[in-house]
Amino acid sequence: MARNNEIVGDYRLFHMIRAGSVYEIWAVRPVSGNESFAMKWIPKDSAKYDGTAVRELKHEYNVGKSLEHPSVIKTYDYGSGKNGAWLLMEFFKTPNLKQQIIANVKALQWRVKDVLTNAAAGLAHMHDQGWVHRDVKPDNYLINDANEVRLIDFTIAAKQTGAIGKLFGAKSKIQGTHSYMSPEQIRGQGVDPRDDIYSFGCQVFEVLAGKLPFTANTPQELLQRHLKSRPPQLNVLDTNIHPDFAAFVNKMLAKKREDRPQSMKEVMVKIKTEPIFYIPPEKPKADEPVEEKND
Numbered sequence: 001m002a003r004n005n006e007i008v009g010d011y012r013l014f015h016m017i018r019a020g021s022v023y024e025i026w027a028v029r030p031v032s033g034n035e036s037f038a039m040k041w042i043p044k045d046s047a048k049y050d051g052t053a054v055r056e057l058k059h060e061y062n063v064g065k066s067l068e069h070p071s072v073i074k075t076y077d078y079g080s081g082k083n084g085a086w087l088l089m090e091f092f093k094t095p096n097l098k099q100q101i102i103a104n105v106k107a108l109q110w111r112v113k114d115v116l117t118n119a120a121a122g123l124a125h126m127h128d129q130g131w132v133h134r135d136v137k138p139d140n141y142l143i144n145d146a147n148e149v150r151l152i153d154f155t156i157a158a159k160q161t162g163a164i165g166k167l168f169g170a171k172s173k174i175q176g177t178h179s180y181m182s183p184e185q186i187r188g189q190g191v192d193p194r195d196d197i198y199s200f201g202c203q204v205f206e207v208l209a210g211k212l213p214f215t216a217n218t219p220q221e222l223l224q225r226h227l228k229s230r231p232p233q234l235n236v237l238d239t240n241i242h243p244d245f246a247a248f249v250n251k252m253l254a255k256k257r258e259d260r261p262q263s264m265k266e267v268m269v270k271i272k273t274e275p276i277f278y279i280p281p282e283k284p285k286a287d288e289p290v291e292e293k294n295d
Contacts, residue, residue, distance in 0.1 A: 090150070205234060
């Protein structure tokens with residue numbers, strides 16, 4: 001159904017950015033203004049419209065409104081009515097990190113230190129506010145050409161399990177993206193920021209290697225590899241990656257929370273201050289094609 005110029009709340013839809021499995025993402029403008037925003041919207045006539053979808057959108061609004069950081073998408077408003085339910089956010093027009101990895105991972109490497117430092121800073125802020133993202137992956141980071149980053153999608157974010165919950169072995173709903181889920185997420189072992197650190201480690205590995213640390217033929221086999229398998233050594237896959245940094249990425253991917261870095265601030269400082277490569281990659285020249293990884 002064509003929806004251009006449809007009015008939702010006080011906003012007019014003018015360009016669809018993406019249609020997801022549940023929500024539509026639109027660029028919108030106020031009916032009485034020209035500033036652009038992004039709207040995450042579930043139309044009332046959608047087959048996916050139900051109480052759960054509306055509650056998840058309101059939850060995402062509540063999480064987003066509690067966050068204020070340059071590397072986190074700004075959340076402005078939430079509403080519901082005859083057109084459905086919607087969430088109004090900052091319009092940050094750029095591909096996500098996953099799209100850029102697929103397009104040409106080598107083209108990212110000259111700026112990977114700044115990109116990953118900013119990405120880590122945004123997630124560290126979220127943890128400081130008591131939230132665990134629980135779906136950290138390149139798809140949920142928007143990155144522009146100036147290395148500015150926005151962490152997005154707080155649909156399944158949750159507060160960290162408290163001391164009493166840990167004492168009694170609190171369980172959590174098993175949610176996340178299989179390629180990036182920590183062993184504890186897979187087992188439903190409560191909510192902990194160090195689970196995000198594992199997922200961030202998967203993302204760092206993917207940005208540097210051009211492929212995920214674990215792949216498999218079936219979802220169940222993939223989850224088993226997160227639980228039991230060791231990741232490949234980054235400095236073996238790419239001999240220009242410094243072995244100390246490769247070891248740090250492996251530490252992020254440790255099977256137990258206590259063996260990982262204990263905070264995203266620690267991860268951020270490590271990325272910012274330690275060498276990732278022996279020889280820092282140079283910025284590709286505009287008229288020079290960049291060799292792509294095909295594995």
